Each structure stands twice: as C-alpha cells, then as structure tokens.
Amino acid sequence: MKLEINNKLENYPTLSNIIDNNDIIKWKKLEEIPKYYNILSLLYYSDIQKNNQTFFKPYIYAVEILNTLEKYLTYFPELQENKSFKKKIKNLNGYSFFYTMTELSIAYLFLKNNYKISFEEKFIQNGKIKDVDIKVFFQDKIFYIEAYTPTNIANIDDFFNLNEYTNELKNKIRKKTLDKFSNVENKLIGKRYLAINTYLSEIFNINILLKNKDIIYTKLRNNLPIELDGLIIFYDNFNSIDSLKIEYIDFEF
Numbered sequence: 001m002k003l004e005i006n007n008k009l010e011n012y013p014t015l016s017n018i019i020d021n022n023d024i025i026k027w028k029k030l031e032e033i034p035k036y037y038n039i040l041s042l043l044y045y046s047d048i049q050k051n052n053q054t055f056f057k058p059y060i061y062a063v064e065i066l067n068t069l070e071k072y073l074t075y076f077p078e079l080q081e082n083k084s085f086k087k088k089i090k091n092l093n094g095y096s097f098f099y100t101m102t103e104l105s106i107a108y109l110f111l112k113n114n115y116k117i118s119f120e121e122k123f124i125q126n127g128k129i130k131d132v133d134i135k136v137f138f139q140d141k142i143f144y145i146e147a148y149t150p151t152n153i154a155n156i157d158d159f160f161n162l163n164e165y166t167n168e169l170k171n172k173i174r175k176k177t178l179d180k181f182s183n184v185e186n187k188l189i190g191k192r193y194l195a196i197n198t199y200l201s202e203i204f205n206i207n208i209l210l211k212n213k214d215i216i217y218t219k220l221r222n223n224l225p226i227e228l229d230g231l232i233i234f235y236d237n238f239n240s241i242d243s244l245k246i247e248y249i250d251f252e253f
Helices: 003-009 021-027 039-052 055-076 077-081 084-091 096-111 162-182 203-209 212-221
Strands: 116-123 130-138 141-148 192-198 230-235 245-250
Touching: 021 039, 039 055, 039 230, 055 077, 055 096, 077 084, 084 096, 084 116, 096 116, 096 130, 096 141, 096 230, 141 162, 162 192, 162 203, 162 212, 203 212, 212 230, 212 245
Parallel strands: 141 192, 192 230
Antiparallel strands: 116 130, 130 141, 230 245
8 A cells, every 4th residue: 555645735735735745644554555545545545546547436426525625625724723623634534535524515505505614613511511413594694504424324135124214314413413513502502504415424324215205304303403403404415516406405594
C-alpha cells in the first residue's frame, strides 16, 4: 500500500491543506484498505484511476466524490481551518466520512438558495454540551438541521423480514431525534428539522421499490416526536455537487 501525499493531492489543493503526513501514517496502519469508507481510501482508489486510465466504475466514483468534497470546501472555506470538521472528515472509522458529506450536502442545498449557513451550533442539554449540525439563517428567522445517514444493511442471505428491518430503522430515527432535540426549547430558539440521506440505507431503498414511497415517508414523519418541526428525506451519493435529490419534504419557516 503505497500512498505518497504529494502525488495524490495535486488535483485537490483544498484537501492538501487538511490532510497531513500523520493522517497517511494512520491510514497505512489499517489491516486492509476500506473501500470508499474514508478520505484516504478514496485518494488511493482515485490514484488507480489516474495511473491506469481504467474506467472501472468504483475508481471513477472515488474521483467524483473527492471532486465534490473539494467544491464543498470552496463554498465553505471556514471549514478548512475548523479543527472539529477536519477531525470528522479525516475519521478513518466506519462511515464517518459519509456522515460528514451528508452534512455538507444539505448545507450546500440551502447555501445555493441564498441562505446563510453555520455549522455545529452548541447548546446545553441535561447538563451536557451538544451540537446540532447546521444552523440556517433566513431574513430574521433561524432554524436548525440535524443530518442523518442511516446505514442499515439487509441480510438477504437469511430469512428476510422487511417489516422488522423497517421498524428497527424507524426506532433508530426516533431515538436520534429525541436524543438531540428533547428539552432544548429554551436552548435552540427556532424550528428544528431532521434531514435524512437514504444513500447508505438498503431498507429505505427496498421499501421504495416494494411499496408506495409517499406512504412510507408519511408514516416515518408521523412517528417522529413533537420536538421536531419537520423532515427532509433525500438521496445523495455525492458523485457531483448537485447530485442531491429531494424525496420528501415537510418544511416551513
């Protein structure tokens, strides 16, 4: 596994200000290369695409998602020096990289529609410091958005119970909302929304294929606690800066 930072980052000047040699060393210590799950692995696969001139789809995707991230960072230049953001985007564990990309995706949606954006609004909840992903300003109004990327994988090799998987997903979403937004009425002055990216959730996508998606989304919205003022469901695989597709929206100022 050879990865020289200068070779890989020459096409990503903004990312070169975020990734350093210590990140490369940590990545090289991984037992295997996780496919696409972190920014260093994406750089590795993008280099295969560049050097071998292959049109194998996974390598092309690595280039596309890095180009998207590079563009996001030009629209949100303040994140380039934000320690918390840099830690998240360079996290090598699990799907953390994609969770952060979802935050950038929904933030960019509002930015390009002339809303002002800030990230990680901190507040106190039950004596603990927490934060909500995105704070949005529109004229004299403020609202907050928590981004969520469920990663449910359906085990289709065994007996497959779609209702069981679906209920598990609904409960996870409800729990996340309660954990984030309960007892915050006096801390987050403004409406509160959950934005769900279905890209990594097989359960969502199977449901959409087999059932009426409008009914599914409405049931999900009705299952959310009263602390939430609305819901946005979208699909974004980050292969371009405009790849976000709204599936359902219950949103008003």
